[in-house]
Amino acid sequence: MAIEKNELRRVMGHFATGVTVITTLRKSGELHGLTANAFTSVSLVPPLVLVCVDKKAESYPCFEESKVFTVNILAADQEAISRRFAVSGGEKFQGIAYRDGANGAPILEGTLGYIECRVTTAVEGGDHTIYLGEVEQAETREAKPLLFFRGGYREIGD
Numbered sequence: 001m002a003i004e005k006n007e008l009r010r011v012m013g014h015f016a017t018g019v020t021v022i023t024t025l026r027k028s029g030e031l032h033g034l035t036a037n038a039f040t041s042v043s044l045v046p047p048l049v050l051v052c053v054d055k056k057a058e059s060y061p062c063f064e065e066s067k068v069f070t071v072n073i074l075a076a077d078q079e080a081i082s083r084r085f086a087v088s089g090g091e092k093f094q095g096i097a098y099r100d101g102a103n104g105a106p107i108l109e110g111t112l113g114y115i116e117c118r119v120t121t122a123v124e125g126g127d128h129t130i131y132l133g134e135v136e137q138a139e140t141r142e143a144k145p146l147l148f149f150r151g152g153y154r155e156i157g158d
């Protein structure tokens, strides 16, 4: 018998991760973004990463429509941004510093770095879809990461 949903969430919470905001856009150009930690690197040649997106997320149609996304790796002082992008609806980008990326998706300011991607493959993953993206551009800077562990935000050294 398969494990129960809340128990799986609790167990997976023991796997410490960084926190990202995945930005993307609709065909109309409307900007979207969601907090995500189901993100990983997949391949170096070709350069591929993946993100798992809930089919119920408002941002979900963007991945098919624009075929682009940008992974923004949050810094330790960006917990408020993570919380904002973890709730559906509202003007998520209001008052947030960002610029337009080469792929059209917003690049958030003050992060540890960003990875601009173009969707190559969508794989069925239950209530999520796994989007593989080819990395077109990426940059990083020195800063401490925001972490997520056992349902809470952490910093290195906590």
Ligand SMILES: Cc1cc2nc3c(=O)[nH]c(=O)nc-3n(C[C@H](O)[C@H](O)[C@H](O)COP(=O)(O)O)c2cc1C
Binding pocket: 019, 032, 033, 034, 035, 036, 037, 038, 039, 052, 053, 054, 056, 057, 058, 059, 060, 082, 085, 086, 087, 088, 089, 148
């Ligand atoms: C730490 C954290 C990690 C999350 N990881 C994911 C994820 O990997 N994939 C996902 O679809 N939702 C994830 N979520 C939930 C989304 O951020 C949330 O459903 C959000 O409201 C989606 O925004 P949208 O409906 O505007 O697209 C995560 C939330 C938090 C707080």
